[in-house]
Amino acid sequence: MTESLDPPVLHERFLRSLAAHPRRTALHVGPDVLTYEELHELALSWAGALLSGPEQPTAVAVLTAKGVVSYAGILAALYAGATAVPLHAGFPSSRTRRMLRDAGVSAVIADRPGLAALQETGLDLPVLAPASGGAQLSGHRAIRVRPGEALTAPRTNGGRGRAYLLFTSGSTGRPKGVPISHASLDSYFRHADRRYDFVPDDVFSQATEVNFDCHMFDLFCAWGAGASVHAVPARAYLDLPAFVAERRMTVWFSTPSGIAVTRRRGGLTPGSLSSLRWSFFAGEALLCGDTADWQAAAPGSVVENLYGPTELTITVTGHRWEPERSARLSVNGIVPIGTVHPGHSHVLLTETGQLSDVEGELCITGPQMAAGYLEPSDGEGRFLHHDERIWYRTGDRVRRLENGELAYLGRLDAQVQVQGWRVELAEVDAAVRACAGVVDAVTVTRPAPEGGLELVVFYTGAPVPPAQLARELGQSLPSGLLPRRYEHVEAFPLNSNRKVDRRELTARAAA
Incomplete structure (x- = not known):
């Protein structure tokens, strides 16, 4: 009998911790606290409901605000063997309608804001709305959750399929769908497991929206370690040190803008975030001054600047902050983005299409790279054929530093003629x-x-x-x-x- 060469599916990380720590907290959202066992049972019941209809869903939208429904919904879609499609309930209806259609969504998991957003699209899709009564599902086919239909174990279509699908802004104004495979995620989290010492006692922040790929880091790094994920509401920034201390938070991840918000509220005093032992920032340029202030507030924390487009699976480079060294390597006061993950290759491309050893557009290839876009024509000009391999053109200009790390210079379209x-x-x-x-x-x-x-x-x-x-x-x-x-x-x-x-x-x- 030939052993399967399929990589693990994403939710196996959750299942591993479920087996080891069934009664530890997996999720804390507002007043709701769910153990691994409770979240698992909820996802199994919703996955069973999704699979109970005449059509087996291949893509399940999770159209929600941040809450239990969003996190359990992503897990339920994965348990059903479908591709999870996290969507923001606050987006314009025309954009949501296009994304639902482009993704080929055949079922929707929605909370109250998500249900209202779906109704505005005018689409008739089966809806699992756990917190809504049947009267509020007028115009939609309700997917009922019945105890006898809960799955006994997650289903899987194999680790070579799609785990989730995210949309990025397109240059034409039309969102581009980026399918991320279980294989790419397996490569990513193997790297994370080697680089970070996360343990069951860790408490992870979850500060971003669920349609932003960095939230997958929060969920599946935490769940892979048997740790807990705590959603960060906007009001937490009114006194972030108090929120972090109350939750005994040890791992923080946000965009760099979170530093400015915290500073403005007086939350960056020395030692104010003393429980943190890891701090991660990604999504935009990280300033040295901001990083130094955060490090002073979280003196026991290792701070990393992470970088990566959606097309390269969450993040694909990292730089560990060391005040003197990092400041010396910085360009325009921006913390370097560091080195590309092991197993990946990168080249720098000049404006004339030549390779450069010093500066140019960053192009990367390796196991974290998406195979392409939902709409193949969206990949025109974004994927480069070089030395018999396909490379993703990031659209970001970088400089190779003296130690081999990369410094972020800006977007190609941020270089203008005046x-x-x-x-x-x-x-x-x-x-x-x-x-x-x-x-x-x-x-x-x-x-x-x-x-x-x-x-x-x-x-x-x-x-x-x-x-x-x-x-x-x-x-x-x-x-x-x-x-x-x-x-x-x-x-x-x-x-x-x-x-x-x-x-x-x-x-x-x-x-």
Whole structure:
């Protein structure tokens, strides 16, 4: 008999801890606390309901706000042998409708906000809505949860299939579906298991929305170690040290914008986050100043800057913060993104398509790379054929540092022409942050009255007279690169993934 070569399926990480620690806490969301055993039984009952109909679902949308339904729903979709499709209940109905159709969703797990969002799409799909009464399912085919139909064990279509499907913003405005396989996730979590010493006593934060791929790190690193996951509500940032201390939190993961929010609420005093032993940041550029402040607040924590597009499965590089070394290696005050995960290869591509040893667009290949997009035409220009392999073009410009690590320079589309000058927006950001009174800065462009583009800076910190900012910047930037306008804001707007919303700032600048 030939042994199966299929890699493990994602939820085997949960099942392993279920067997070892059935009564330990797996999930804590608001007032709800579920053990591994309780969450397992809930997912089995929902998976059985999904499989009880005439059609076996191949893609199950989890259309929810953050809550028990979202986490149990993802597990239930995996238990049913389907592809989980986490969606944000707050997205516009036209976007949700397109994603449901593109993903080929045949069933939906929804909470109350998700059910309202589904009704706005006008689609008629079978719905499992655990917290809603039948009267609220008008216009939809209700999937009923019946005790006798619960699965006795999870089903699987084999580890070579899709585990989940996420959507990223497309350059055309149409979201691009990225299927992530069990095999890619197995490679990712094998690396995480080797690099980190997570244990059953760890308490993980879950600060991002479930449609953001980094939340899979929180769930399946925790569940793979027999640890617990604690959802972080927005109100926790009013006093994050108190929330972290109350939950005895040991592992934190958020976008770097979470640091600014915490600072603004007075939560970054030295030692205020003393229970943390691991801190991870990903999703946008991480500033050295922010990292130093977080490290002071969490002196017992190892801090890592992680990087990776959705197409490369959660994150694919990492840099471990060491104050003196990291600051010396930084470019424009941004913490390096580090080295590419073992088993992967990378090249740097110049604007003319030549390979560079120093600087260029980061292209990566390896076991974490997605096979492509749901719509094959979306992959045009994103995947590169080189040395008989396929590489993913990230669209990010990086520099290879003296020690072989990579420094993030910005998006390719963040390099713009202003009055004949080639401008790196990250360079302007760094120059503004160096001005007295400024804490952070984001530079965007808008059409200039005389044609072309001009720069607009939004900054946090103390309000500074524009003339003073221009005078200070004139000492480090050519006159042609000086911004035309400086806008002080109390805080940058954040998108649904809690990243700085540059589109919103660009719209403000244009207005």
